[in-house]
Structures are given as structure tokens and as C-alpha cells.
Amino acid sequence: MAMACINLEEEVYSSISKDAFFASENLLSIYSARAYTTLQAWGSEQSMWTMNLQLGNEVTVPMNSVGEWKQDRYAQLQTHNVKINNELIERSWDYCFNGIAACNDVMYEIEKRAKDFDGKDRILAEMHIIRAFYYFLAIDCWGNIPYSVSKEEKGYPEQKGRADMCKFVEDEILKYRDDLAIENTPLYYGRVTQGMANTLLAKLYLNSEEWTRTPRWKDAEDACKKVIDSHQYSLCGNYKDNFKVYNEGSPEAIFSIPYSTVYTESDHNSFILFVLTLDGYLGPTYNINSALWDGFVGQPDFFATYDDADTRRADTWIYGQQFDKTGQPLHVVIKDKKTDAITEEFDYIIDPSMEGLVYDKTGRKPTQGARLGKWEFQTDGLIESDQTSMDNDFHVFRYADVILMYVEALVRQGGTKVAEAAAVPEFQQIRTRAGLAPMTAAELTLDNLYTERSHELALEGWARQDLIRFGKYLEAWWGKPAGQKYMKLLPIPDAKRASNPNLNQNDGY
């Protein structure tokens, strides 16, 4: 009673205060899960993924026939004339640094309070590697970024350059890699494993020349080899199986963000591709009863780079004659609501060249521009009016990517390594799976390798990084003039510099 007279502890009822999570291991794993759920923003409308799609040469979002999508935020990305307050850039920044904060917090709390339990080191290692992944993305986009790795630090985080940050990410991976699980089993699906850590390391080394001026092709080769030699992954017999609705069993998946029509339904954590690319005429074909925004289409020049024999073109894009639900060719008839008179009718045949379109001047007609169809649209009718997520999981790291990186690392080292690259059986399997002839060592030029990567990994979010690494990012392409060197880094959002005065803006902005 005497204590009650001066006790001022707050009692919380309708939220969970942090302390409560450390009562049981089950709650602790729920607590750690937030480092993973922050990954799910990858596939939403204004995300790291869509930002990279726009900045690359694969996708464009011109104004459509009803005047939508004329937002400046897309035009800025399309033309590489990016403003410091661009929403997608800010969302991408938040994606990285909210994720880093979540990892820092989970690590801090586990180390500080949790008693030892089975798998504690593994959970900690997972947090370190997810954080390394977020830092890797931030290094890629902004280069010079705030460094904050401990919750105990006070004050504004300092800004560090690319070389320092690459070193940090490398050290983290090397230090914690071995604590991770190696096996690719359902228990570790969607989680960080040794395969994921090595793929991340390979990507870091592969871009090392661009980011730190120090080529590390051999290190990249070795990291890829570790993934290959783990024998946990293999190529799917069928390319399309990687992208089907229930694609969680794919042997190619090294690091995936699982999505669900039911559980990842809100706008900040969904995989929203069908909303972004389909329109109201195509929705019924897929039995999709949801608002469709008719925005994202393929860039015609990129579409034109496919070999006619390449089955990945049809596996990635939707074009040509479309069909209705019953399989009949889609014929659109538009009637006046009042008089019922037919005002317009046309066959729904998509023209991927978008002939006659002037970017953001003439509205893009529904039949202009190839739609993004790499991930199979579910036709089970589960996508209803309020649902915004597809059920397809997003394989961020895929075995085919590792093989292509491995080949690239070999080719870049030149000499006998080129022949070694041509002899990688999985590489040729990627070619033949796509209906193409195997590539000879002579054909293994960097340009050809780039083209192969761009088709195999189209729309998977790596185009911008690859274009930069292959020295093509500053070239002019459809809807974009030639760029300047500073554009390879993105501007640091104004709001972030306002809340951290240590951050200097990247050159050129």
C-alpha cells in the first residue's frame, strides 16, 4: 500500500510494451519477425522495386488514356531528372533505414535481455545479414549513407562513403555467415541462409569496381561457387515455375519475400503488380475483381531486344491478341451510359511498340504497351475488390542470377576463365531453357552477357544496378536522354537531411 501511494509505473493494456516480448521464445521470434516483415514493402506501388523498374530501361509509366499516371514522380524517374523530394526515392530510403532500425533494435534487445535459447546465434546472425542486405541496397542507391549499427549510439548518425560501407557489409557477412542455416528447407524458406549471405556477398563483390574502384571479380567468383557447391539449389525445368502463383517450392529460390492475398494485403506490404499493370478490360480475363490502375508497361526498345526464339519474352510480357475468360479473342465495345449507343469498339491487341505515343503528351491507349506478365496472375477469384496483393512470392535472389553472376565474374577475369564460363552447365541450361542455343566462349562478350542477364532477370529489380555495372546507365533510351555521371547516385530525400544534419547531399542535386 505504501508503495502504491508513490508508484507511477504506466500500465499498458491495448498495445504490447516491448518488455512483454521477452517473456517467451515464441514471443521473441514474433518480435524478430519484424525485420522480415519490413521486407514486404518491396512489391508495393512506391517501393525500392518499382523505383528501380522506372530508373531502368525495362518499364515505363506514361499517362494513360484517362489522364492518370501523369504524376511527376514517374516522369522524374523515367527521364533520370530526379528531384530531391521524389516520393519513390523517399519510400525506398525508408525501406532501407526502417529495416536497418528494426534489425538494430531486435539485435539490441536479444543481446541485452534474452536468456540463451536454441538458435539464438542463428536469429542474431539472420538480423545481421538482413541489415547487411538493407545497407547493400542503400549503398547501391545513395552511396553515401548514414551509418548506425547500435541502438546505444546517441546523436545523429554520421554519413559514410561507399567504400567504408562496402567494407562494413563484407565484414558483417563474413562474420555471421557461418551461424546461418545452410539447408534450403521449408523451415528456412523466406529466411536468411548461408546461400542468401553468399549471394549477397557475390553481388557486393561484383559491383565492387563500380562502387569502390577496386575490382573483386575473383572474390565474386568464389562467393558464387560457394552457393553452387552447397548443392542446395538447382534450376527449375520450366522458367515460368519460378513465377507461378504458388511458387514457394521453386528450387531456384535463394532468398524470397513471401506474399499472400490474405496476409500481406495492405498498401505498404503487398505485391501489387497486377494492379499496376492490368486494366479493367483485362481483369475479367484473370477473374480479378479489383481496381486496376492501368499504369506500368514495357519500354518498346527493351521489348525489341528479345530474340524471337526467346520464350522468356512471352513469359515476361503480355502482348498481341488478348482473350477473354472463355478463351475467345477479346473485343471491347464501349457504350454510352445514357443512350446505350456504341461509342467505340476495338479488338484488344496489344502493341508493344506503342507506336504514335508521345511520352506524357498523348494518353496511352489500353492496347498500347506490353503488360508486365512475368508473375502468373491468379485466376482463382480470390483477388476481390479490397485485396491488393498477389499470392506469388518474390524471389529476390534466384539461382539463375547466381549462375549468371558466376559466369560474369569469370568472363570479367578473362583468359582461360572465359572458356571455364562457357563450360558452366547451368549457364547453358538457362540458355536452352529459354529456347536459345548454348553460348560459345567466343560469344561470351560482356554485351551478350548483359543481354542474357537482362532477359533472364527482367523485371526482378536488378536492371538499374546491372546497367550501371555494364556501363550503359547513362546512355539515352526510350523516353530518356543521355545522362550525366552524377545520376548514378540518387539524391538523399530532403526530409531525411532535415532530420539528420550530418547528411550531405550527393553531388549534382
Place this chain on the structure above:
Amino acid sequence: MRKLILTLLTVFLAVGLNAQTRTVTGKVTDEHGEPLAGATVVAGSSYAVTDLDGRYSLSAKTGAEVTVSFLGYDDFTFTVSGAKQDIQMVPSEATMLNESVAIGYGKTTKKEITGSVVSLKSDDFDKGSFTSAAGMLQGKVAGLTVTNPDGGDPNASFELLLRGTGTLVAGQGPLIIIDGVADADIRSINFQEVETIDVLKDGSAAAIYGTRGSNGVIIITTKRAKAGHSSIEYDGQVSVQTVARRATPLTASQFVDVINKYSPGNVASLYGDDTDWFQEVVRTPISHKHSLAVAGGSDSFSHRTVVNIEQNQGLLKKNDVNKYLYKTNIHQEAIEGWLSLDYNLNYVHRAYSGANYDIFRQAFIHNPTEPVYDKNNTLSGGYFRIDGAMDYLNPVAMLNERENDSNVDNIGASFRATLNILPIQGLKWDNFISWQTERFESREYSTRYYPSLIGKDGKAWISNSTSSNIQWESTAQYSKMFGLHSVQAIAGYTFQQNVSQSSGLENTGFDSDLYKTNNIGVGSALKEGMAYMESYKESSRYIAFFGRAMYNWSERYLASVSLRLDGSSRFGANNKWALFPAVSVGWRISQEEWLKDKPWLDELKIRAGYGVTGNQDFSNYKSLLLMSPKGHYYHNGYWGSSYAPRSNANPDLRWERKSEINAGVDFSFFKSRLSGTLDLYYRHTTDLLYTYKVPVPPYDYEELFTNVGTINNMGAELTVSAIPVKSKTLTWNTTLTLSSNKNTLAKLTNEEFKDGSYKMGHIGDPINTKIQRLIEGESIGTFYGPVWKGIWEDGTDDFVGSIAGKVAEEYWSNLGTAYPFLNIGWSNTLHYGNWSLSATFRSAIGGKVYNTYRACYENVTRIGLRNIISSWLDDTSFTGNPIHSSKYLEDATYLKLDNVSLSYDFNFKNPYLKGLRIYFSGQNLLCITGYKGVDPEVSLSGLEPGIEGTSYYPRTRSFTLGLNLSF
């Protein structure tokens, strides 16, 4: 038992021996020897009132004490010895100075007070009808702004703002204490029951309330149990209201003309009818209130009980508030003066149908050529409806197709036991326990024809909440005179705990509208996973230790010091406790020898005080990192919940700290014919709470609620009361209050927290702009925008420095602040015989108000499906799109006649009916202003003051006829 019988016997014997009842008669006269009619003469349970000749007749026992009282005169007491006793009353020139003033945990007298405290008695209040006791304070206290921002809604709350805005986002309302219960809801009492209201204004007075004192303290004392004969009082009143001012859209014929002449492209929007949408949704509201109070008892046991019934109609149809109140107070003395006990019980039931203010906006914008009904439209339920029109809802359908019934029960009980430690004169120990609980239930059903819910097949919403507040206060008090030294001291402890919880249910998709909210589970949305439920619980605890000592020497030199140690569960772990000191001194110059005998001077006192107070009126749990479910994660084939932080931890979170210096003069001349008070103050509030953007990481969440800013308020307050006319037949009392306050936001950011939003006052479509800014060095509520120059020939607005018709936001000008420079209240009472007439005026001078009606509707580009404001016809040269500028910012100066009351008192000698008073009053009678909108008196609290909204419930003018009977 034997002892008791013995005692009783002794009492009977004593009565038998001494009690010789006799009739005492006499005449009561004033200081000039003129008879005083209506004076009360009381001896125990017998009672008399003097007649027109001042005569009385009373039966009393020899030796009994008789008290004669008359308003404005000192009570006269004599002991019955003979059959005749004439009395000459002495006017109570000193009465005012001896009036008791509540100062928090105690009382003092007006002459002894050293802080800035305003004490209002029932005579000071306007007579008439109020929806809340807060309304009685309007214009009565210099420095206290009382506004009802929601116009004529009978369910609206008043906004109280003392000495300017001293916070950014914490609460601005003063601490309200009703009969000892802190943080009480002023709506739980009835305005007729208010006996006194004391307002502690300055820091030295309020510091005894620590972290709740910064916004001032209002101490309300209701009428209490009194010893004396039984009295029964009935008060009944009936009121009728009319619309005072409103914004008028175009009539149907004007609408047709404007479309044909200026907007012929919109002829399709002419539907041929003539509907006054405003009249379709309003009525002439009639309200009535009845109050019955019964009191009486002996010195050792007395009670007062009140039953009150009110039925209030709002201007908007279906907007009703009914209130039923029961309250009883019992006072008991026990153990030979050792123990005083005071019990309170009250129960208030309020049943109301809330107003949807959006109906007024929809009625304003609705096309007057549309009919109300369209019998053939079965989808809309027979209402006229334009399919697909966004945010365009038939106001009559909104009114008819939704029922909203809320019930609030306030139950309160409190108990005070005072132990008088008789051997040590002046020492007592006081314990006060109170338990207050509020239960709220709201049920809302929108039928399948509610215009924004067509296709949803009805929507039911039930919400419940309960909150309870337990308070315990224990104080030791000591007061004593040692020769010329007078000492009063108090030490105490207080503990308060609030617990509240709420829940809500929503479902749609009902087969029939007949269920309403009575079978919420049958709606189909529940099965489809689209129904909604929520519940919430929170608690807070508040603990304090405090002490105060007051000293005076010969009632000439006065001093007071107080100290409070205050703790709140809301504060961060590093800052749970806070110390609040105060000191004040006074010098009653009029008590000095050289002034003491000046006949023209009653009182002249100068005083000064310094005090520190705090503000902890923000939500619970703000210092904690709280986790909420956010999203799901995939684990081994299953989806589980995951959590994310929704706030940062801030273990340093603390109160906002205000230090205040106050200096004042109290004066009274010519036997109170002229009296008043002047106060000057400077309030310096630091550690203001605000939300800042912070980097993530190291923070967990992108915003932090923390103490950074500083606001200064300085001002002057003058109250002058005079009795210009005082004769046997006619008295005129008048009181003028003047106050001026200057607000400065001294600091909004610091080195660590630089990024807090500073653009305020968002105006929606078509302006879509924030029109106010928080700028260091300027006042809160400062408007920014382009300076309007005039209208170009092409019909668009021209601004100073505009480029292509626009002025970039960084070049906007400071257009002035919302706060008035001067607030004035002027109350008058005339007594002529049995007639009383009172009138209260109120004025605010300076200050700006944003006329959102003009900004949004005074342009012809907006006409079409929707209506515009008729004032566009005053100047049709503007045909451009509306852009925010000084054009829509107007001077908010106004003069209002708040209240006029006329009453007549009948004095009866009848033992059954003692008094009858009939009164008639009018409220909000007149508003003189240059403002072109509805009412320049808008909300001045918060960070977005001075903006008149477009969903405005018009203020009404009300007329009340009342009858007061005393038995």
C-alpha cells in the same frame, strides 16, 4: 446507554426550564432609517420576511439567537430578550473584502489574497438559460476567453482559454474542480446549482496544483446543505431559439440566373425545382428545464437535494439533448464538534442524438433547383439523388436515414471527513475521497438509403466506454492568530487514478432495416470478414505532496509560499517527479496608519507573485515504445502476426513548464462604489511538447514526441466595478473587464530536434493549402499568404508580387494573427424596486478570421451541380479559380450583446409561498461586426485558431421565460 438517557433528560429539563416561546416583532431599517422590505429574520427553525414597512413578526424562545440578513448589508444578530426589537442595518461596505475566496485546498478572504484570483458569486452571473455552467463565465473574467466554437449545438462543449495559448499540442483547458473533485466534467452539474466560481489565474495561485495548474484552475462550488428551516425552490424555464446569422447560398432563382448568365455550360444542372435546403433540415427549437431543490436541517444535520430535468432541442432536426440530474449533499457534525462530515451523491443521465455537422455543409452546397424527393428512385429510398456525384449527399436523406442515440451516465459519490483537533485551536485534518464514473453508449444505425452507404444494406455501429476516477486527498490544516500575526498552513497528499476502457462494433449488410442496432451479428459483413471490432483500455495515475503557508501581519503585510511535488505516470522513467514552487506577497497600503481613516478609501493593495506550474494534459503512454500488430510473416509454411513500433521510447518525457510573474493592484473606493483589479503578467512556458521527425535508425520510429519549444505570453487585465447609482429605489451595478495578451512562439526547434511541421490550418478543396505558420518570434495562429491587390480584367485575383497569377509559398507575407488585441466584457445590473434588469456585452478587438465560406464558395467557377455563396453577387467581377490570399482573411472585431434579462420578484408574507420571481431573458441578441462570414467568434484554441469552418452549426438567438418559486 444510561449515560445517553441521562443526557437526554438533562436536555429536556433545560428546555423545560428555559424555553419560553414568545413572539418577537420589530422593524428593520437601513442606515437612513428607511424600512427594508424583504429582509430575512431567522431564529433556528422559525423564519420571517419583513414586509413593505420593514416589519417582521417571529416566534422564538428567550435566549435564542436571531439573525437578520439583507443583501448588501452586514448580518445583524441579537439574542431574544424582549418582545420587541428594532434593527438598523449597516451597509456592508467591507463585505466585499471579507468575501471568502477559494484558493485550492482551502480558503482565504479577498483582502488577504496575494495571487490573481477572480471570485464570482451568483449575483455576478447572467440570468437566463445555459447549456453548460461554463457559459456563465463568458465575459466575466478578464483574461479568460470562453467560446462555444460549435455554435448552437446543445451538446457542444465550451472552450476555455486563460491568458493566451501556452502550449502547442497539450491540453489548453483549465483544471476544473467541482466540489473538490479534480478534473471534473462541467456538464455533470446544472448551471442553476452553481454557488461560486473561483478562477486561479496566475502561477503563484495555481502552483499548488502543480502539473495541472498551467492553464489556470477553475474551482466551482455548488450550493450546499445549510442549516435552517426547510426551503423548497422550483425553477422552470422554457426557451425558444432562432437562427442568429448564417451563410446563405444562392436561392433557386438566383442560381438559375447565375447559371444562365455566367455559366451556361451548366444548364444541365438546372432541375427546375425550388428547394431551400437549410430550411429542410432545421426547425424552431423549443427547450425546457425544470429544477427542484430542497434543503434544510439543523446545525448538526442538514441536506440539500436537487432534481433537474432538461429537454433541449437543437436547431438541426432530430438533434436533441435530454438531461436528468439528481444530486444530494448532506452535512453532519458529530462528536461534539470534533468531526464534520460531508457527503455528496450525484447522478446525471444525458440522452442525446448528436448532430452531424456535415448536413449543414451539404445543405449549403446543395443545388437549390433539385427537389428533395424523387418518388420513382427506389434505390435511393425516394430521395432525389445524382448518381456518382462525389461528396454530394442529399441532406434530408442524411438526416432521416440515420439514427444516432447516445446515453451518458455520470455517477459520482464523494465523502469528506474533517477532524477538528479541538485542543489545538485551528488545527484540523481533512480527508476527501471521491469516486466518479462515466458510462457512455452510442448506437448509430444508417439505413440502406443513407446516401453515402447505398449498396451497403444498412450499417450498424455500437460503441461503449466507461471511465472511472478515484481520488483521495488528505490534508492537515492549521490557522491561528498570534496577536497581529496571522498564520495559515496546509500540508497534504493527493492520489488520483483514472481507468478508462472502450469498445466498438460495426457491421453492414442487413436483410432488413428493422433490426437497427439490436441484432448486430446478423449483418452479412461479419461472415465476409468485413465487420469491424475494437476495444481499448488505458489508465493513468497522478500523485502529489504539497504544502502552503500564508502569513500576514495585521492584515497589512501578506505573504504566501507553496511547494508541490508532483508525479504522473505519463512522464518518462527519468522524469517521474517534478517540483513546483510559488511565492507571493501583498501590501495593503490602505491599512497603513496614514491612510487608514480616509473615508474615500476602502482598499488599496499591491501584490506580486511568482509561481511555477506544469501541463501534463497529453495522452497516456507517450514515453513508451509501444508495439502494434503490423503485418504477417511467413514461417515454416504458416503466416503469423508480426509487430512494429508505433512510437519511440522517450524516457526523458516530462511536463511543459510554465513560470509566471504577476503583479497586481486591488482597489476599492467610496464604500465599494468603485472597485477593481489590475493585473500584469508574463508567462514563460518552456519544454513545450511537439512531434519531431527523427532519423531512423537510431530511432525505431520516424517521429518523437518530446519537450523542445518555448512560448511567452504577456498581458494586462483590468476589472472595474462600479455602482454609479445607488438609491433606495434604484441601483445600477456595472462591471467592465478588459484584457490584452501578446503571444510569442519563442522557440520551436533546437539543435537536436529541427524538423517539426510548421505549416498549419489546412483548408480543403478548392483551396487545398495550409494558411498558417508556426514561426519563431511570431504569434501562434499567424496567417500567411499572398497579399491580395484586386481583380484583373480577366476576372482572376491579382496579388502583390505575383508571377503568372501565383505567389510561391516562400514569398508569402505575414497576414496577421487570429488572436484579438483586446477582449472586453461589460456586465450591468439595474435593480428598481422588485425589478431587475441586466445586460452583458462582450467584444473582441483586433484579430483575424479566415472566411472559409468565401474562400470555398465565393466564385462562379464552382457553380454547377453545387451551389455557391450569395455574396458572390455583390461583386461578380471575380470569375477565376479561388486561390488562398488575404482576400479571405477578415478583421474579427465584434461587439456582442450576450444577454439581456428582466425579472420581477414578488415577496409574499405567505408562510406557504415565500417568493416568486418571473424572468425573461434573451441570449446572443446582437452581433455588430464587419466580418462577412457567419460569426467572427470562432475557436481560438489549438494551433489553428481563427478559421471558420464550412460544416458550421449556426449559433442561435435564444429567448427564455422563467419562473422561480420558493416555499
